[in-house]
Amino acid sequence: MAKLVEVTDVILRDAHQSLMATRMAMEDMIPACADLDEAGYWSLECWGGATYDSCIRFLNEDPWERLRTFKKLLPKTRTQMLLRGQNILGYRHYEDTVVQRFVDKAAENGMDVFRCFDALNDVRNLKTAVEAVKRTGKHAQGTICYTVSPVHTVEKFVEMGERLVEMGVDSICIKDMAALLKPQPAYDLVKGLKEKLGEDILIHVHVHSTTGVTLVSLMKAIEAGADIVDTSVSSLSLGTGHNPTESLVEMLEGTGFETKLDLERIYKVRDHFAKIRPRYKEFLTEFQGAETEIFKSQIPGGMLSNMESQLKQQGQGDRLKEVLEEVPRVRKDAGYPPLVTPSSQIVGTQAVFNVMMGKYKVMTGEFSDLMLGYYGETDAEKEPEVVEKAKEFGKKDPITCRPADLLQPEWEKLCDEAKALEGNNGTDEDVLTYAMFPQVAPKFFRERKDGPLNLGKDPSSFEAGPVSPDHPGYLSAPIDYDVKIGEKTHKVTVAPR
Amino acid sequence: MAKLVEVTDVILRDAHQSLMATRMAMEDMIPACADLDEAGYWSLECWGGATYDSCIRFLNEDPWERLRTFKKLLPKTRTQMLLRGQNILGYRHYEDTVVQRFVDKAAENGMDVFRCFDALNDVRNLKTAVEAVKRTGKHAQGTICYTVSPVHTVEKFVEMGERLVEMGVDSICIKDMAALLKPQPAYDLVKGLKEKLGEDILIHVHVHSTTGVTLVSLMKAIEAGADIVDTSVSSLSLGTGHNPTESLVEMLEGTGFETKLDLERIYKVRDHFAKIRPRYKEFLTEFQGAETEIFKSQIPGGMLSNMESQLKQQGQGDRLKEVLEEVPRVRKDAGYPPLVTPSSQIVGTQAVFNVMMGKYKVMTGEFSDLMLGYYGETDAEKEPEVVEKAKEFGKKDPITCRPADLLQPEWEKLCDEAKALEGNNGTDEDVLTYAMFPQVAPKFFRERKDGPLNLGKDPSSFEAGPVSPDHPGYLSAPIDYDVKIGEKTHKVTVAPR
Numbered sequence: 001m002a003k004l005v006e007v008t009d010v011i012l013r014d015a016h017q018s019l020m021a022t023r024m025a026m027e028d029m030i031p032a033c034a035d036l037d038e039a040g041y042w043s044l045e046c047w048g049g050a051t052y053d054s055c056i057r058f059l060n061e062d063p064w065e066r067l068r069t070f071k072k073l074l075p076k077t078r079t080q081m082l083l084r085g086q087n088i089l090g091y092r093h094y095e096d097t098v099v100q101r102f103v104d105k106a107a108e109n110g111m112d113v114f115r116c117f118d119a120l121n122d123v124r125n126l127k128t129a130v131e132a133v134k135r136t137g138k139h140a141q142g143t144i145c146y147t148v149s150p151v152h153t154v155e156k157f158v159e160m161g162e163r164l165v166e167m168g169v170d171s172i173c174i175k176d177m178a179a180l181l182k183p184q185p186a187y188d189l190v191k192g193l194k195e196k197l198g199e200d201i202l203i204h205v206h207v208h209s210t211t212g213v214t215l216v217s218l219m220k221a222i223e224a225g226a227d228i229v230d231t232s233v234s235s236l237s238l239g240t241g242h243n244p245t246e247s248l249v250e251m252l253e254g255t256g257f258e259t260k261l262d263l264e265r266i267y268k269v270r271d272h273f274a275k276i277r278p279r280y281k282e283f284l285t286e287f288q289g290a291e292t293e294i295f296k297s298q299i300p301g302g303m304l305s306n307m308e309s310q311l312k313q314q315g316q317g318d319r320l321k322e323v324l325e326e327v328p329r330v331r332k333d334a335g336y337p338p339l340v341t342p343s344s345q346i347v348g349t350q351a352v353f354n355v356m357m358g359k360y361k362v363m364t365g366e367f368s369d370l371m372l373g374y375y376g377e378t379d380a381e382k383e384p385e386v387v388e389k390a391k392e393f394g395k396k397d398p399i400t401c402r403p404a405d406l407l408q409p410e411w412e413k414l415c416d417e418a419k420a421l422e423g424n425n426g427t428d429e430d431v432l433t434y435a436m437f438p439q440v441a442p443k444f445f446r447e448r449k450d451g452p453l454n455l456g457k458d459p460s461s462f463e464a465g466p467v468s469p470d471h472p473g474y475l476s477a478p479i480d481y482d483v484k485i486g487e488k489t490h491k492v493t494v495a496p497r
Numbered sequence: 498m499a500k501l502v503e504v505t506d507v508i509l510r511d512a513h514q515s516l517m518a519t520r521m522a523m524e525d526m527i528p529a530c531a532d533l534d535e536a537g538y539w540s541l542e543c544w545g546g547a548t549y550d551s552c553i554r555f556l557n558e559d560p561w562e563r564l565r566t567f568k569k570l571l572p573k574t575r576t577q578m579l580l581r582g583q584n585i586l587g588y589r590h591y592e593d594t595v596v597q598r599f600v601d602k603a604a605e606n607g608m609d610v611f612r613c614f615d616a617l618n619d620v621r622n623l624k625t626a627v628e629a630v631k632r633t634g635k636h637a638q639g640t641i642c643y644t645v646s647p648v649h650t651v652e653k654f655v656e657m658g659e660r661l662v663e664m665g666v667d668s669i670c671i672k673d674m675a676a677l678l679k680p681q682p683a684y685d686l687v688k689g690l691k692e693k694l695g696e697d698i699l700i701h702v703h704v705h706s707t708t709g710v711t712l713v714s715l716m717k718a719i720e721a722g723a724d725i726v727d728t729s730v731s732s733l734s735l736g737t738g739h740n741p742t743e744s745l746v747e748m749l750e751g752t753g754f755e756t757k758l759d760l761e762r763i764y765k766v767r768d769h770f771a772k773i774r775p776r777y778k779e780f781l782t783e784f785q786g787a788e789t790e791i792f793k794s795q796i797p798g799g800m801l802s803n804m805e806s807q808l809k810q811q812g813q814g815d816r817l818k819e820v821l822e823e824v825p826r827v828r829k830d831a832g833y834p835p836l837v838t839p840s841s842q843i844v845g846t847q848a849v850f851n852v853m854m855g856k857y858k859v860m861t862g863e864f865s866d867l868m869l870g871y872y873g874e875t876d877a878e879k880e881p882e883v884v885e886k887a888k889e890f891g892k893k894d895p896i897t898c899r900p901a902d903l904l905q906p907e908w909e910k911l912c913d914e915a916k917a918l919e920g921n922n923g924t925d926e927d928v929l930t931y932a933m934f935p936q937v938a939p940k941f942f943r944e945r946k947d948g949p950l951n952l953g954k955d956p957s958s959f960e961a962g963p964v965s966p967d968h969p970g971y972l973s974a975p976i977d978y979d980v981k982i983g984e985k986t987h988k989v990t991v992a993p994r
Contacts, residue, residue, distance in 0.1 A: 183716065184751035212712065212731070212744030219680065219713050234709070234787050238735075246789035247709030254681035267790065288785045290731050292743035293764065 002258040006042035006228040008080060008204070010242055011273065012070070013045040015232040018208065018241040020283040022054035024276070025454035026066050032272045033073035039265040041077050042228050043113050046070045047106075048081030052089040056437060056444040061452035064109055064429040071110025078139070080113035081106065084341075086125040086404050090436035091342060093375075095407040096128045098414065102432050103132035109429070115173050115204075117143035119343045122376030123163045124402040130167050141204060142169035146176040146189075147338035148298065149331075151380040154185070158192045161201075171202035171228070174221075177340050178300040179210035186217035190224035204228040208242055210300070212290025215243040215251065222257050233266055235274035239288045246270070279456030297324050298331065303344040310352045319355055326351040333386045334370055335378030346370050360389050368394030374403055410435075421445050499755040503539035503725040505577060505701070507739055508770065509567070510542040512729040515705065515738040517780040519551035521773070522951035523563050529769045530570035536762040538574050539725050540610050543567045544603075545578030549586040553934060553941040558949035561606055561926040568607025575636070577610035578603065581838075583622040583901050587933035588839060590872075592904040593625045595911065599929050600629035606926075612670050612701075614640035616840045619873030620660045621899040627664050638701060639666035643673040643686075644835035645795065646828075648877040651682070655689045658698075668699035668725075671718075674837050675797040676707035683714035687721035701725040705739055707797070709787025712740040712748065719754050730763055732771035736785045743767070776953030794821050795828065800841040807849045816852055823848040830883045831867055832875030843867050857886050865891030871900050907932075918942050 011032075016024040029046075036044055047067050055063040070079055086093045088102045103114065114133045118125035126142060133140035142164030144157050161172050172193060174181070181189075190203050205221045207214035207230070218229050231237070234244035245266055249259050277284070294300065299307075311317050330351045337343040350367040354360060369375060371382055371390035377400075387398060399406065411431075418424055418434035423445030434441040508529075513521040526543075533541055544564050552560040567576055583590045585599050600611065611630045615622035623639060630637035639661030641654050658669050669690060671678070678686075687700050702718045704711035704727070715726050728734070731741035742763055746756050774781070791797065796804075808814050827848045834840040847864040851857060866872060868879055868887035874897075884895060896903065908928075915921055915931035920942030931938040 182750050183748055188751075211747065212735075212741045213748040215709065216713050216716050216748050219716070234789070238709075238786055244709050244787040244789070247787050250708065250789050250792055251680055251710040251713050253679050254685075263789075289735055290741040290744050292731070292741070292747050292760075295747055 002252075002256050005222055005226070005252065005257050005259050007040075007245065007248065007259050007261060008043045008045055008206075008228055008230045009036065009039075009041050009232060009245055010045040010206075010230050011232045011236050011269070012036070013047060013049055013051055013082065014230075015236040015241050016280075017050050017054075019236055019239060019285055020277075020280045021285075022050045023058060023280055023283045023455050025059060025456060026061060026069065026452060027454055028276045028279070028456060030069070030073065032269045033070070035265040035268045035272075037074045037076050039262050039269070040260045043078035043080040044070075044074055045080040045082065045115075045230070046074070047079065047111065048083055048089060048115075050089075052433075053437060053440075056433060057440050058455065059453050060444065060447055060450060062429075062448060063433070064105070064427075067106070067109045067111065078112040079110055080115060081111050083114050083116045083129055085116050085118040085129050088129075088432075088436055093125070093403045093407065094435065095410045096404060097409060097411040098432070098435055099128045099404075100132040101411065101428055103129060104136060105429055105432060107133070107136035107138050111138065113139040113141060115141045115143055115175075115206075116169075117145055117173070117175055117340075118376065119145065119340050120337050120376045120378055121145050121160060122378075122402075123160065123167065125376050125404070126164070127167055127402075128404070130164075130169055134168050139170045140168065141171045141173050142167065143173040143175045145338040145340055146174055146181050147178075147336070148180050148295075149336035149380065151336055154188050154192045156379060157189055158196050161193045161197055165197055165201055169201075171204050172197070173204045173206055175340075176205075176207040176214065176217075178294055178298070179208040179212075179214050180295065180298070181205075181207055181217045182213055183216045183220040187220040187224040190221045190226045194225045199225075202227040204230070206230040208240060209238050210240050210287075210290070211292050211294055213292075215247060218243060218248065219251060219255075222252070233269045233273060235270045235272075235277060240285055276456065278459040278462075281459065281462045282457070283455070297327065298339060299324065299327055299348070300339060300344060303339060303348045306345060307348045307352055310349065311356075314356060316356055322355045323348075323351050326354050330354065332380075333383040334367075335380040335382040337370070337378050342366070343370070343375070360386060363390060363393040365394065368396070372396055372398040373400060376403055423448055499749075499753050502719055502723070502749065502754050502756050504537075504742065504745065504756050504758060505540045505542055505703075505725055505727045506533065506536075506538050506729060506742055507542040507703075507727050508729045508733050508766070509533070510544060510546055510548055510579065511727075512733040512738050513777075514547050514551075516733055516736065516782055517774075517777045518782075519547045520555060520777055520780045520952050522556060522953060523558060523566065523949060524951055525773045525776070525953060527566070527570065529766045530567070532762040532765045532769075534571045534573050536759050536766070537757045540575035540577040541567075541571055542577040542579065542612075542727070543571070544576065544608065545580055545586060545612075549930075550934060550937075553930060554937050555952065556950050557941065557944055557947060559926075559945060560930070561602070561924075564603070564606045564608065575609040576607055577612060578608050580611050580613045580626055582613050582615040582626050585626075585929075585933055590622070590900045590904065591932065592907045593901060594906060594908045595929070595932055596625045596901075597629040598908065598925055600626060601633060602926055602929060604630070604633035604635050608635065610636040610638060612638045612640055612672075612703075613666075614642055614670075614672055614837075615873060616642065616837050617834050617873045617875055618642050618657055619875075619899075620657065620664065622873050622901070623661070624664055624899075625901070627661075627666055631665050636667045637665065638668045638670050639664065640670040640672045642835040642837055643671055643678050644675075644833070645677050645792075646833035646877065648833055651685050651689045653876060654686055655693045658690045658694055662694050662698055666698075668701050669694070670701040670703055672837075673702075673704040673711065673714075675791055675795070676705040676709075676711050677792065677795070678702075678704055678714045679710055680713045680717040684717040684721040687718045687723045691722045696722075699724040701727070703727040705737060706735050707737050707784075707787070708789050708791055710789075712744060715740060715745065716748060716752075719749070730766045730770060732767045732769075732774060737782055773953065775956040775959075778956065778959045779954070780952070794824065795836060796821065796824055796845070797836055797841060800836060800845045803842060804845045804849055807846065808853075811853060813853055819852045820845075820848050823851050827851065829877075830880040831864075832877040832879040834867070834875050839863070840867070840872070857883060860887060860890040862891065865893070869893055869895040870897055873900055920945055 052063040055061040116126045116129045130140045203226045205226045231245040231248045232242040234246050237244040330347050346366045353362050368390035371387050414435045415431050418431040421442050424430050549560040552558040613623045613626045627637045700723045702723045728742040728745045729739040731743050734741040827844050843863045850859050865887035911932045912928050915928040918939050921927050
């Protein structure tokens with residue numbers, strides 16, 4: 001008898017977040033739901049991460065309505081979301097009541113599995129979220145962000161796993177956002193967690209495919225006892241996305257492990273998204289290969305393109321190599337944080353500043369906050385000299401407490417502010433939207449009545465043509481005409497300026 | 498101490514054959530040779546397969562000059578070629594003298610490793626080639642074409658391996674052209690070969706990446722004792738190509754296996770081909786993902802597109818599904834040949850005929866030859882009724898001998914014919930070119946003096962523009978102008994016809 005390996009498909013969330021800037025319209029996902037629901041997945045990740053932001057910022061879509069729709073269309077399968085711990089789905093720390101309210105509302109609207117992570121792996125930033133999930137009776141998953149550094153040993157990660165279990169999580173996720181998890185470390189880490197935490201704590205492995213090695217890592221994680229793995233249906237997979245679900249299923253044949261997935265259903269889902277994908281051409285990541293230099297630089301793809309555009313804006317596009325060498329030094333100074341939103345942007349931007357203006361001559365507010373503990377603890381000591389500079393730049397003292405402990409109750413204030421906005425529907429859900437995205441929410445509330453947008457376009461509109469839809473009349477090459485007016489023919493050349 | 502795993506890079510041959518229709522110009526490969534030669538490969542596959550045909554048919558380049566150039570530019574690394582046994586690099590069986598002459602000339606011009614395969618796995622079709630290689634003192638590699646069928650067990654393949662060893666091969670290649678080799682069968686097959694043939698016979702594993710599972714298969718093959726594996730530098734990898742070399746190197750970290758490859762050199766090669774690749778956009782395969790339905794249909798990608806275009810030409814494009822279901826039945830009738838050039842085309846075309854005109858109502862000459870043994874033996878019994886029909890259609894009796902045993906000496910005749918052609922340079926190499934490609938050689942001999950072509954184009958020429966380089970003045974959408982002549986403004990619309 002082969003051992004059952006469970007699978008979470010991320011095609012409704014992380015796949016399009018990783019491959020098409022989180023732009024997929026709900027109406028393009030709905031037709032795939034029936035087959036996804038029948039295919040035999042442990043769960044379907046379909047909410048959270050950047051989807052909430054994208055819904056209100058780009059798609060004029062209420063994220064809570066999206067959640068309710070998925071719940072209705074996926075009655076047989078657990079829904080799953082990615083939750084940034086104390087940051088909820090926003091970009092700052094929230095006071096505990098806000099976090100709790102969010103979790104309650106998400107559970108009430110249909111969320112089953114809450115994958116909770118903190119960018120610094122500071123478990124104190126997960127405690128409120130995990131406890132709130134437990135109170136709703138839903139599945140609380142604690143997350144270890146995988147990273148590579150001299151201090152990040154298997155033992156260190158297993159210790160973190162123990163603290164998560166003490167906190168009451170139902171399962172542990174190993175989250176490898178940058179595809180750095182190689183096969184042997186995957187084996188050792190899963191083995192270490194299983195041995196220390198016992199067989200009953202489910203181990204769930206999430207890897208991206210950027211470096212091309214992580215399907216092998218999933219194989220090794222499964223051999224070491226991983227219970228659940230994340231993949232994405234092939235037509236939205238690979239590159240900076242995830243390993244193809246179908247390949248995982250086929251890979252296991254004869255190995256003593258098997259999924260219970262129905263490939264015929266999955267081929268229908270594949271065909272659906274293969275048709276949808278070209279409609280989002282303008283948002284698709286160009287990268288479709290395998291990039292292993294990340295192992296050396298530790299710099300994930302999204303972070304690299306950010307830094308490149310920052311340098312170009314300053315007319316210093318030729319200094320990328322220096323910046324790439326500076327990033328690991330800045331990361332060391334900051335106590336080796338994993339590089340994931342927001343730490344990747346904070347470290348990357350500071351590295352750009354260091355190269356352009358001299359080492360720590362200027363410090364961003366976010367970087368000084370990171371150095372002073374305002375995002376939480378890091379796994380390694382921070383460089384004391386740089387902490388001193390952060391005190392000067394930030395005009396603040398370092399803290400060692402949980403950052404949210406410094407926050408005042410804010411729920412009532414957020415309610416008052418949210419409810420004063422035009423178009424606010426008076427629900428707690430709208431307060432949460434305002435709380436997380438105060439700049440974007442007002443416009444969204446006003447325009448919500450117009451209904452969701454679909455940013456996908458007929459693929460033929462991307463084909464070569466003389467007139468760009470954005471610049472009517474724009475030409476990229478000269479055209480010669482004979483123009484006859486009355487009896488006289490004029491030679492006319494129209495050229496781009 | 499980690500065990501050394503050797504690597505063959507196929508970027509100079511199979512990578513561009515699989516991804517860009519074998520069109521890469523020699524001048525685009527030359528700049529990468531120094532780094533490839535220093536990177537620490539066991540060998541570099543750089544010749545044979547379809548490259549000979551492509552050189553004379555499309556690139557006006559003497560393939561023998563290409564071989565000599567590679568030999569000069571790769572002094573530290575073995576050169577390697579793919580040889581179709583008794584077919585040499587052509588599409589029919591040749592009399593033994595021609596095969597021997599080809600091997601002698603290839604060795605003389607700089608070939609070190611000869612990978613010899615037969616599409617039907619009939620070892621009798623490899624004997625002349627392998628013995629000829631042995632006489633030159635070069636490395637003779639015998640090949641097992643991997644396929645899946647009720648008769649293709651590990652035992653069956655190991656038996657074939659034994660026959661190859663008896664023949665005197667220096668190593669055995671497992672050739673998985675359709676990416677059907679899953680991890681566990683890869684392990685079992687390598688293990689089986691090693692146990693039966695002994696540790697001294699090198700096992701070399703060649704897989705494509707089409708189904709997305711074969712990097713895992715390489716891991717398992719390595720665990721089972723494989724000595725050498727084939728990969729391709731990342732910028733020309735994946736899809737219907739091969740697994741990325743860099744990913745293989747990184748994958749092995751900590752596993753007890755390691756390559757001796759220098760990644761810094763390989764990154765330079767990667768950057769070179771990343772720049773070259775867009776120049777061949779019109780030849781690039783569109784497919785860049787993972788396709789697992791091949792496991793069910795057994796139909797490799799190239800064969801699928803052939804059948805699609807045959808059906809469309811007959812106005813029956815909607816019958817592809819029927820054809821896909823017919824292919825496995827035709828393959829069974831034919832004794833389960835592996836589907837690789839030319840058997841894939843022969844089986845595929847017959848399946849198209851069966852669907853369009855009724856089961857075996859019409860039989861192609863090639864299919865009746867296959868059924869009657871004129872390509873060699875198959876591993877399973879052929880369907881007797883279909884053999885009877887083949888006799889009628891082919892007006893021939895079945896044979897059981899080695900097909901080349903029926904051939905008359907032909908070298909002198911080929912010499913006379915070749916040397917009568919304008920532009921023939923009087924060498925045995927030119928006779929071989931004529932022997933393998935009698936239709937193409939005359940034009941090539943005449944035009945050779947004009948020198949090699951580079952079919953790559955400036956990538957900007959593929960960008961959207963109103964004027965196609967092939968159709969000057971062609972528009973794909975209307976443009977409106979205000980044209981002022983003297984004092985009068987005319988509204989002019991220029992629209993495509």
